[in-house]
Amino acid sequence: MAGTGTRRAPKSRSTRRYAAAAGVGIALPVAGGIAATAAHAYTVEKGDTLSEIAEDNGFGPDWQRLYEANKEAVGDNPHLILPGQELDLGDKKAESKPAEADQTAAKTEQKQQRYVEHTVGAGETLAKIAAKYDVPGGWQRVYVDNEKAIGENPAALKVGTELRVDTQGGKVDKSIDPNGSSASKSSGGSGGATEASQASVPTTESGIQAAAREIVPADQFTCFSSIVERESGWDHTATNPSSGAYGLMQALPGEKMATAGADWRTNPVTQIKWGLDYMNDRYGSPCGAWEFWQANNWY
Numbered sequence: 001m002a003g004t005g006t007r008r009a010p011k012s013r014s015t016r017r018y019a020a021a022a023g024v025g026i027a028l029p030v031a032g033g034i035a036a037t038a039a040h041a042y043t044v045e046k047g048d049t050l051s052e053i054a055e056d057n058g059f060g061p062d063w064q065r066l067y068e069a070n071k072e073a074v075g076d077n078p079h080l081i082l083p084g085q086e087l088d089l090g091d092k093k094a095e096s097k098p099a100e101a102d103q104t105a106a107k108t109e110q111k112q113q114r115y116v117e118h119t120v121g122a123g124e125t126l127a128k129i130a131a132k133y134d135v136p137g138g139w140q141r142v143y144v145d146n147e148k149a150i151g152e153n154p155a156a157l158k159v160g161t162e163l164r165v166d167t168q169g170g171k172v173d174k175s176i177d178p179n180g181s182s183a184s185k186s187s188g189g190s191g192g193a194t195e196a197s198q199a200s201v202p203t204t205e206s207g208i209q210a211a212a213r214e215i216v217p218a219d220q221f222t223c224f225s226s227i228v229e230r231e232s233g234w235d236h237t238a239t240n241p242s243s244g245a246y247g248l249m250q251a252l253p254g255e256k257m258a259t260a261g262a263d264w265r266t267n268p269v270t271q272i273k274w275g276l277d278y279m280n281d282r283y284g285s286p287c288g289a290w291e292f293w294q295a296n297n298w299y
Contacts, residue, residue: 066087079230119162201263
């Protein structure tokens with residue numbers, strides 16, 4: 001029986017390791033327009049994900065391009081990168097400082113302009129958008145101001161949605177369900193309540209991740225996400241054909257998630273709540289679970 005895991009503070013991104021070969025290219029494939037001549041590389045560390053590495057090195061949300069450039073080194077599963085692997089960043093690392101300066105200038109300009117038009121990109125959440133524009137009222141302000149465009153579920157944010165962001169928008173007085181305001185509505189009778197509840201369930205990967213961010217403590221989310229990415233790729237219906245393990249957390253058997261809710265099979269929010277409780281109870285925290293996972297490839 002595995003002992004209780006110890007809490008492990010998330011690693012600081014400032015400790016990430018980079019290398020630039022003087023006159024020697026990194027022996028990795030080049031794709032998606034990434035220049036090989038700069039020969040900048042990043043060494044994967046525990047807890048890293050391609051999306052985080054891409055975001056930190058000038059790729060923005062386009063982690064797929066980073067993956068394509070390093071597919072031979074990473075393998076067929078972009079959700080499984082291992083400590084010690086060398087990733088070719090092309091010339092992105094060399095451009096990172098100017099890019100940061102440009103982002104700072106853009107942010108200053110955005111603050112001077114109260115209302116900003118924003119088009120939702122892949123992987124974005126309302127929380128990320130609110131943080132990008134330093135909205136005082138947070139994601140709730142962005143949601144309330146754009147509820148008609150977003151719909152009843154703030155977690156199910158669709159790529160391409162046009163938002164009008166009030167960069168000076170204050171705190172919202174009313175309470176908002178991060179998994180869908182429709183959960184509190186009913187057309188009368190138990191049937192109406194069930195339909196409203198089902199309508200609030202996030203179904204997209206970005207929506208499920210947004211829901212997880214609202215449930216999992218911020219300092220534990222990277223560890224939690226690392227496990228989910230490797231276990232199910234954020235597919236709440238993922239089923240292991242051999243063992244029967246099910247859902248985001250690959251619970252075995254899946255029925256044990258019923259302790260968090262009768263809708264465990266179809267509701268990723270229920271699975272997230274169960275998974276967080278499981279990691280806390282057995283390993284002390286998601287980061288304790290992630291530390292165990294890295295040593296054993298299961299948790």
